[in-house]
Amino acid sequence: MNSGRLDIIGLGPGPQEWLTLETPQILAQASDLIGYGPYLDRLPLGAGQTRHASDNGAEIPRARHGLELAAKGAHVAVVSGGDPGVFAMAAAVFEALEHGEAKWRDIEIAVHPGVSAMLAAAARLGAPLGHDFCVLSLSDNLKPWGLIETRLRAAAAGDFVIAIYNPASKARPALIHDAFALLRELKPPETIVGFARAVGRKDEKLTLTTLSEANPALADMSTLVLIGAHATRGFEARGRRWIYTPRGSEAR
Amino acid sequence: MNSGRLDIIGLGPGPQEWLTLETPQILAQASDLIGYGPYLDRLPLGAGQTRHASDNGAEIPRARHGLELAAKGAHVAVVSGGDPGVFAMAAAVFEALEHGEAKWRDIEIAVHPGVSAMLAAAARLGAPLGHDFCVLSLSDNLKPWGLIETRLRAAAAGDFVIAIYNPASKARPALIHDAFALLRELKPPETIVGFARAVGRKDEKLTLTTLSEANPALADMSTLVLIGAHATRGFEARGRRWIYTPRGSEAR
Numbered sequence: 001m002n003s004g005r006l007d008i009i010g011l012g013p014g015p016q017e018w019l020t021l022e023t024p025q026i027l028a029q030a031s032d033l034i035g036y037g038p039y040l041d042r043l044p045l046g047a048g049q050t051r052h053a054s055d056n057g058a059e060i061p062r063a064r065h066g067l068e069l070a071a072k073g074a075h076v077a078v079v080s081g082g083d084p085g086v087f088a089m090a091a092a093v094f095e096a097l098e099h100g101e102a103k104w105r106d107i108e109i110a111v112h113p114g115v116s117a118m119l120a121a122a123a124r125l126g127a128p129l130g131h132d133f134c135v136l137s138l139s140d141n142l143k144p145w146g147l148i149e150t151r152l153r154a155a156a157a158g159d160f161v162i163a164i165y166n167p168a169s170k171a172r173p174a175l176i177h178d179a180f181a182l183l184r185e186l187k188p189p190e191t192i193v194g195f196a197r198a199v200g201r202k203d204e205k206l207t208l209t210t211l212s213e214a215n216p217a218l219a220d221m222s223t224l225v226l227i228g229a230h231a232t233r234g235f236e237a238r239g240r241r242w243i244y245t246p247r248g249s250e251a252r
Numbered sequence: 253m254n255s256g257r258l259d260i261i262g263l264g265p266g267p268q269e270w271l272t273l274e275t276p277q278i279l280a281q282a283s284d285l286i287g288y289g290p291y292l293d294r295l296p297l298g299a300g301q302t303r304h305a306s307d308n309g310a311e312i313p314r315a316r317h318g319l320e321l322a323a324k325g326a327h328v329a330v331v332s333g334g335d336p337g338v339f340a341m342a343a344a345v346f347e348a349l350e351h352g353e354a355k356w357r358d359i360e361i362a363v364h365p366g367v368s369a370m371l372a373a374a375a376r377l378g379a380p381l382g383h384d385f386c387v388l389s390l391s392d393n394l395k396p397w398g399l400i401e402t403r404l405r406a407a408a409a410g411d412f413v414i415a416i417y418n419p420a421s422k423a424r425p426a427l428i429h430d431a432f433a434l435l436r437e438l439k440p441p442e443t444i445v446g447f448a449r450a451v452g453r454k455d456e457k458l459t460l461t462t463l464s465e466a467n468p469a470l471a472d473m474s475t476l477v478l479i480g481a482h483a484t485r486g487f488e489a490r491g492r493r494w495i496y497t498p499r500g501s502e503a504r
Contacts, residue, residue, distance in 0.1 A: 016273060017272060017273050017274035018272050018273070018274070019272065019273050020264070020269060020271065020272060020273075020367060021268060021269050021270070021271050021272075021273060022269035022270070027482035035262065052314075054286050058497070070458075083367075083371045084375070084379075085371060085374040085375055085379045085380075085381050085382060086371070086374075086382070087380075087382065087383070087499065090374075090375070090378070090379065090382060090496070091379035091382025091383070091496045091498055091499055092382075092493025092499070093379075094378050094382075094487075094494055094496035095498045097487075097489060097494075098485065098487045098496075101393075103491035104489075105488075105490060106489075106490060108490065109489070109490075109494075111374075111375035111378065111379065112281035112375060112377070113367045113372045113374070113375040114271060114336075114367065114371070115272060115365045115367060116368075116371060117337045119338070119365040119366070119368060120336060120365045122337040122338075122363075122365070123337055123342070123365040124363070125338075125363060126342070126346050126363065127336075127337045127342035127343035127345075127346050127363065128337075129337050129338050129345075129387075130337060130338075130339070130340075130342060130343025130344075130391070131339070132386070132387060132388045132389065132403055132408075133344070133386070133387050133414060134384070134386045134387070134410070135381075135383070135384060135385050135386070136384045136388070137383070137499075139385065150409070150411075151410040151411075151412065152385055152409060153409075153410075154406045154410025154412070155386075155406065155410060156293050156410045157402070157405075157406045157409070158402055158403040158405075158407060158410075159402075159403075160282070160386060160388070160403065160406070161387075162504060163283075167308075199348065203314065210276060215273040216317075225274075233350065235346075235350045236357075236359065237349060237356075237357035237358075237359075237361070238357060238358060238361075242349075242361075243347055244342070244343045244346035244499050245343060246343055246347045247339065247343055247344070
């Protein structure tokens with residue numbers, strides 16, 4: 001039996017308008033769609049297509065399932081939210097592939113980039129990622145606090161803008177509070193902080209505040225947290241607040 | 253006279269298929285398109301639309317030009333490559349707005365996210381951004397080497413994957429060589445390094461190597477450089493090499 005194909009694709013942070021132009025075509029060509037249930041629910045089901053919805057987490061078993069189907073000749077689309085390469089399914093597929101059955105390596109695989117949540121959150125808030133930044137996820141239940149602390153200290157030492165994905169793990173709800181407590185020791189109290197919840201969706205909520213006044217409890221699993229660098233600035237226009245991080249360009 | 257509107261938008265790293273679904277509509281509605289010439293050249297010119305091509309660099313004057321037109325009632329689209337919020341025009345527009353004429357603050361402004369070059373480069377190489385990472389630009393001619401060094405040291409101390417934009421400035425061609433020399437002091441020689449040149453375009457070129465063997469001269473202004481964390485791994489399948497950074501998830 002010929003090996004099939006596996007496309008790894010992202011749906012962006014929510015609205016249809018943030019899909020890439022190629023995404024609907026790639027999804028339409030797939031025989032099997034694999035992903036977390038709520039992501040699959042966003043998609044129209046084509047004739048002859050099969051959906052395989054799975055729970056959140058369990059990414060490696062989901063990736064193995066996709067590879068098994070593709071090895072039998074299916075055309076599989078593994079679907080993530082956002083961009084599939086940022087804290088999402090692409091790494092899980094390659095991990096499953098490297099450690100999986102030898103015949104899986106005959107599958108034709110492609111990763112298709114998408115709009116990651118941080119880019120959409122940044123767009124809504126202005127341009128906070130306009131200069132050097134770091135990106136961390138707090139969702140990994142195996143990640144020791146020591147490593148998170150090391151990375152937050154490094155991000156602060158480098159005066160990077162910091163984007164935090166998955167700030168509120170069900171298993172470890174105290175983590176974002178601990179992260180803010182640490183950042184308050186490392187960065188000035190007036191540091192700009194943004195919470196961008198459910199960006200692009202009906203229940204979108206943007207909150208701009210400072211490190212000293214920020215309430216970490218605002219961060220749920222649908223929230224992207226942005227913490228400014230020294231250079232990150234805010235101002236008001238048309239009754240709303242924008243934030244941005246200037247490049248410090250000679251072109252000024 | 254009523255103030256107009258200004259949309260800040262990105263064209264992704266190259267091919268049409270990586271535009272977001274909303275992008276062609278937003279561009280079609282604009283009366284005036286502003287951007288670096290080669291980006292504007294990619295776009296079909298609609299009836300009644302005016303193009304204002306500018307040289308590379310000169311981002312603040314370009315942003316001011318857009319704001320002036322919008323303040324006179326135009327519907328302006330300021331066009332970047334990639335995502336407009338990452339080392340691109342969004343921050344320049346907000347900087348020009350904050351320090352510009354008071355009436356500019358009546359302009360309706362929106363930023364629209366796009367596919368940033370690092371996401372496309374990562375997709376082509378596998379999933380190197382699958383876990384915590386830092387993003388730096390070397391293009392800013394005013395950025396002192398001391399700040400670049402501080403950030404590279406911090407990124408290495410935090411064991412982040414590192415994505416480097418604009419690695420080869422015409423004004424400072426030695427910078428990427430200095431950056432590699434520093435990283436070779438800070439990270440193991442077997443650290444995975446990827447050069448992703450002109451991703452998604454006809455002259456795309458992907459190079460995977462190690463920190464000890466990498467040739468920094470491969471990095472021109474169309475190249476995104478990726479430097480792995482300790483956890484970043486590589487393997488072969490179907491005659492090509494993939495790299496990825498596993499999440500270390502409990503779900504394994």
